Amino acid sequence: MALAHLDNTVQRYDWGGLEAIQDLVGLPSDGSPAAELWLGAHPSAPSRLAGGTSLADVVAADPDAVLGRRVADRFGPRLPYLLKVLAARRALSLQVHPRPHAARAGFQRENRAGLSLDAADRSFHDEQHKPEMLVALTPFEGLAGFRSPRAVLTLLDGLDGKLVEQVREALGRARSAVGLRAALEVLVAARGSAWCAADVEATVAGVRARAGASPSQRADATVLQLAEQHPGDPGALVSLLLNRVSLEPGEAMFVPAGEVHAYLSGLGVEIMASSDNVLRAGLTTKHVDADALVECAAFAPRPPVRPDAEVVGTHSLVTTYRAPVEEFALTTFDLDPAEPAALAPDGPRIVLALDGAAQVRTEAGSIDLARGESCLVPHAAGATTVAGDGHLVCAWVP
Template identity: 45%
Template sequence: MDRLSNTVRPYAWGSTTAIADLLGVAPTGEPQAEMWMGAHPGAPSRLTRDDVERPLSEVIDADPAGELGTATVEKFGPRLPFLLKLLAAGAPLSLQVHPDLAQAQEGYAAEERAGIPVDAPHRTYKDPQHKPELICALTPFDGLCGFREPAVSADLLAALDVDSLKPYVDLLHAHPEEAALREVLTAVLTADPEEMSATVAAAAAAAERLGAEHAPYVGLAHHYPGDPGVIAAMLLNHVRLQPGEAMFLGAGVPHAYLSGLGVEIMANSDNVLRCGLTPKHVDVPELLRIVRFEAGDPGILRPEESPSGEEVYDTPVDEFRLSRYVLAPGAAPRDLTAHTPQILLCTAGRAAAGDLTLGPGESVFVPAGEDVHVSAAAPGAGVAGGTIFRATVVA
């Protein structure tokens, strides 16, 4: 197995302290949003083979079957199907959805035929892949996920007592669920910008007066004044994850992360359609085609422990599988040998993976079929035990 060197992405919404604190290093003073672990071409992890540092993507390209295993290559092609991240939100991320596989393939092909460069700011589909994802909290983690019941959203908007919101309240009461959600989101995203800016300001002022239940929207309006995404966010479920809890985000589900540190895993894709809370391109017609206008409980995932001590976060996709091992000092090593590729990430304490010792934020790539056992590393500096997240695929 190989120790990984990983890139930290300095997006503006990133926390200035969370990733540095986990790594045990001094903050740089700049936002640090995501640390990427994988073979994504935007920032592939690096490893050293035969005394030469190389990108993981290059290593896989040189021997896909050897690194990924034949079953993975046959099912997903000669590429690592997932991207693992540490995600540290110090400010809200954009309100967004992801396409399903058929929608991604169709949209990508259409933009290729239109000759739109992949790096163009108005390009929507960067690749022909879908992007299901899972976020697992390492600290208390706030987010928005999926539509509330229309009547609940209507009550929330009505409580603000803002005249320009009253038509939305009426629509939410007057129509069946799908039609109500579609009509209101469409109206919000296509409203006159100046009128919407005034509505957002009035709604934020009212939310601040009302207190706790409306508090998240005050923060959104502070970060994105006048943005229609602030009103769109009021249609969604507010979720708070406790450490160890997770949330799965499937195709067409509107969502946004608000604050906190977590381990995120996703299919290896860049396809994002934004609803708001962003200065980036918003393609309203395509967004409305992709969104699933279904209300429901966002569903908090808790890991299911197997007899081997592996705590698995069950999801309905094969491109990734995330699990966790909480390693007690002196316990027998856990055998993680598999026919699929793996990335192991330590998030607490100290863990031994083979002959390598990992501290918080350190990770390794394990090629398919390579023997690997993990255990708590020898205690040091008052640290006993360790926690390892295991990322792999279902093949």
């Protein structure tokens, strides 16, 4: 089976950037957002090969050739990962991705309820969990995982409001994961209440007023940013419960299933288990399922997870990022013409050119990639190298 160019879907979510993905793939910058570029075989937006054939259909027709027996035996006749380029101009929703058992149960429950797969009020779009890893291409900002209760109480000191007081009470009863769960439940349950927006705005005014004496200027700036983007949404106050994350280009973060998080701004390459299951609790105009989010969330306080990264190369710089999951790994290539580099030796590989130009080479042939172009390297292609002066990213199965 030969190398094949891919045609990929651009998702136009309202939080998306106005230039980054457009520039990458050659779309006009007409003022409409482009949030994500999807490369993979997820049924809701599969990549397509020449002639319009879905990558999902190609995998199903010959899983041994595309995936290889090792991957097909482990995951069945499906591509286990989904690669994305993500461009956030404003904050994404406050969200959690379910663990495997919760994804299966939720998907079957909504099927029995008669919800179509594209229903606006559907939370579970497939049976898969969705751990994910993001590698920053520009400075990237986010929220991920819970702060310690003590740190949260410090940030709340001096702030007024009914919700803030209820959060203090919850953490006062239990300075543990139990208290953090109760605090989150207080905040997400208030969404839509007649008094909620005014109460949130009163607390936000207190955050604004303490600018010179804040226990954390960055945490307060996040509250103000989210309150401006989503006025009256208690998700702005949820940010005080969560760790603030800043990534420089080349740095990465791993978000396991069950971790409450929200990406705030920046451009990155994201890889995940092939799923579109997102449980939202705020900071969005999309369907909110706060009960499902709370049930699926992990509340133990811990710092954000930084995946392992291995760097090799003399002239070319090859960086491989590994997370503690079976479905995916990611390698970036900053190529020098003097030193070709090898891809992972087997399994399904997807290569995307982020900049410059490169050639993907196998014993049977080669394919040229310009900026924004991508290709499938099937298992049957065997040993594969990349050469040129491009900046590439390759998704693969460890």
